[in-house]
Amino acid sequence: MTYIVEMKNVNQSFYTDSSEIQVLENFNLKLNSGRILAIIGPSGSGKTTILNILTSLIKPTGGEVIINGKIGYMFQKDHLLEWRNIIDNITIGLEIQKKLNDEAMQKIERLLKIYDLWEFRKNYPKQLSGGMRQRVALIRTLATSPDLLLLDEPFSALDYQTRLLVSNDIYKIIKNEHKEAILVTHDISEAISIADEVCVLSKRPAAVKKMYNIELTIEGEKTPLNARKAPEFKDYFDALWKELDVYD
Amino acid sequence: MTNTEKSEGYKQYLWQKKKKYTILFWQMFLTVGFIGIWELLARYEIVNTFLVSSPSQIYKLFISYVADGSLFKHVGISVWETILGFTLGTLLGIIIAIFLWWSETLAKILDPVLVVLNALPKTALAPILIVWAGAGIQGIVVTAITISIVTTILSAYNYFIHVDEDKIKMLKSFGASKMQILTKLILPANVANIINIVKINIGLSWVGVIVGEFLVSRYGIGYLIVYGGQVFRLDLVMMGVAVLAICAFIMYSIVNVIEKYISQKE
Ligand SMILES: Nc1ncnc2c1ncn2[C@@H]1O[C@H](COP(=O)(O)OP(=O)(O)OP(=O)(O)O)[C@@H](O)[C@H]1O
Numbered sequence: 409m410t411y412i413v414e415m416k417n418v419n420q421s422f423y424t425d426s427s428e429i430q431v432l433e434n435f436n437l438k439l440n441s442g443r444i445l446a447i448i449g450p451s452g453s454g455k456t457t458i459l460n461i462l463t464s465l466i467k468p469t470g471g472e473v474i475i476n477g478k479i480g481y482m483f484q485k486d487h488l489l490e491w492r493n494i495i496d497n498i499t500i501g502l503e504i505q506k507k508l509n510d511e512a513m514q515k516i517e518r519l520l521k522i523y524d525l526w527e528f529r530k531n532y533p534k535q536l537s538g539g540m541r542q543r544v545a546l547i548r549t550l551a552t553s554p555d556l557l558l559l560d561e562p563f564s565a566l567d568y569q570t571r572l573l574v575s576n577d578i579y580k581i582i583k584n585e586h587k588e589a590i591l592v593t594h595d596i597s598e599a600i601s602i603a604d605e606v607c608v609l610s611k612r613p614a615a616v617k618k619m620y621n622i623e624l625t626i627e628g629e630k631t632p633l634n635a636r637k638a639p640e641f642k643d644y645f646d647a648l649w650k651e652l653d654v655y656d
Numbered sequence: 657m658t659n660t661e662k663s664e665g666y667k668q669y670l671w672q673k674k675k676k677y678t679i680l681f682w683q684m685f686l687t688v689g690f691i692g693i694w695e696l697l698a699r700y701e702i703v704n705t706f707l708v709s710s711p712s713q714i715y716k717l718f719i720s721y722v723a724d725g726s727l728f729k730h731v732g733i734s735v736w737e738t739i740l741g742f743t744l745g746t747l748l749g750i751i752i753a754i755f756l757w758w759s760e761t762l763a764k765i766l767d768p769v770l771v772v773l774n775a776l777p778k779t780a781l782a783p784i785l786i787v788w789a790g791a792g793i794q795g796i797v798v799t800a801i802t803i804s805i806v807t808t809i810l811s812a813y814n815y816f817i818h819v820d821e822d823k824i825k826m827l828k829s830f831g832a833s834k835m836q837i838l839t840k841l842i843l844p845a846n847v848a849n850i851i852n853i854v855k856i857n858i859g860l861s862w863v864g865v866i867v868g869e870f871l872v873s874r875y876g877i878g879y880l881i882v883y884g885g886q887v888f889r890l891d892l893v894m895m896g897v898a899v900l901a902i903c904a905f906i907m908y909s910i911v912n913v914i915e916k917y918i919s920q921k922e
Pocket residue numbers: 422423429431449450451452453454455456457458
């Protein structure tokens with residue numbers, strides 16, 4: 409069977425004049441199609457490094473990375489360009505890839521309408537709330553039609569309530585557009601409520617400490633908000649909490 | 657219900673507005689007062705008019721220079737040299753800054769040269785530059801460029817390398833080339849900074865032009881000033897300085913209007 413993402417024995421070290429830090433040591437990871445994977449782990453364990461390797465922003469020191477499909481990266485901050493209006497911010501990826509055509513514009517128009525940003529398309533980023541900006545950043549990533557979304561703590565800049573609502577929105581967007589996603593987060597409940605699988609990393613050098621398949625009993629369609637009400641939620645939370653707690 | 661009673665905040669606002677006029681009034685009052693007292697002191701020969709001239713004398717001189725058209729020739733040449741100086745200085749400086757941003761190695765190699773040039777008072781180079789470039793407009797413009805280009809390079813380069821690293825990463829995640837990072841991020845992110853550089857360069861360029869004209873020219877405001885000094889016509893010197901101040905102020909205001917227009921568009 410083919411995976412969307414496969415990392416085989418990946419090693420990553422960073423060198424400075426005074427020392428060498430090994431961040432990843434024989435790291436292995438697989439992602440099936442149609443799934444959302446959450447990665448949780450202690451701060452500095454190498455989560456961002458994994459995403460940077462998958463996006464080719466850095467080249468691993470060793471090992472093999474296989475990716476079937478195109479990647480879209482969504483960062484912790486929205487990184488909207490203040491001098492461009494919302495539409496122009498969204499099209500920047502397409503401009504760079506020289507794929508800005510009518511078809512792409514129609515797709516963007518549809519996404520803007522679905523996610524309540526259509527009236528704001530001519531506004532500038534500073535006129536938008538944090539949650540709206542984050543949705544704009546997601547649409548900017550989706551506009552280039554990636555197959556796999558990488559999300560690096562995309563909600564951490566938001567207050568708690570907005571965070572719940574935006575993660576709900578973004579979950580819907582990912583599922584509606586039939587994407588795979590890898591979500592890096594510090595928030596255990598966020599990981600359980602959004603992901604199909606949760607991967608717990610060990611301290612540096614990072615290795616996969618444990619994988620959990622999240623199976624929740626939910627009436628009707630799953631959303632991150634109603635996932636939190638599932639009876640199994642608390643058990644997963646306790647289990648993951650313990651996994652992370654062991655280090656201190 | 658109509659709100660006849662003014663709120664505290666609104667009163668405050670009106671008061672602020674009034675204060676603006678008070679400030680303007682005092683500015684006018686001081687200017688008029690200064691010129692008036694100067695004129696009176698000169699007229700009753702309490703001060704030596706040979707040394708300080710008098711406003712009416714300067715004005716008469718100004719009118720005569722306007723009447724025979726020579727003022728426009730002098731102003732025209734100086735303004736033209738200044739415009740050439742700061743546009744070329746800014747453009748070349750920014751282009752060089754782009755090269756430095758493009759190649760970190762180049763930036764490191766040139767770093768000591770730039771630091772030394774920056775510390776050096778560039779006016780000291782004027783005599784050499786004028787000999788090299790020719791004792792006409794070229795020499796003066798080259799002097800003006802030299803004075804503005806070094807600070808332009810250093811400050812523009814500094815602005816360029818301090819653009820948010822993460823925004824570069826964002827563009828790279830879409831596969832952006834270095835050229836695209838330059839045109840879609842580095843330059844647009846620094847429009848306001850570049851306007852500031854232009855403002856500074858107008859001043860620096862005037863320094864270059866005046867120094868250049870002191871040295872070689874037979875025309876221009878700098879020539880008027882230095883000529884007036886040589887023949888002890890201090891009214892001519894003072895008129896030259898006043899005209900210079902007005903020209904610099906007008907140029908600065910034009911850039912301010914452009915700046916307002918750009919920031920409004922954003
Ligand atoms: N370019 C780099 N040069 C040197 N060291 C680096 C570099 N990038 C990351 N590191 C180091 O690698 C380690 C892992 O960093 P990484 O950003 O992947 O952690 P993280 O798991 O994302 O942490 P956090 O949860 O705090 O975001 C850290 O100790 C960091 O200091």
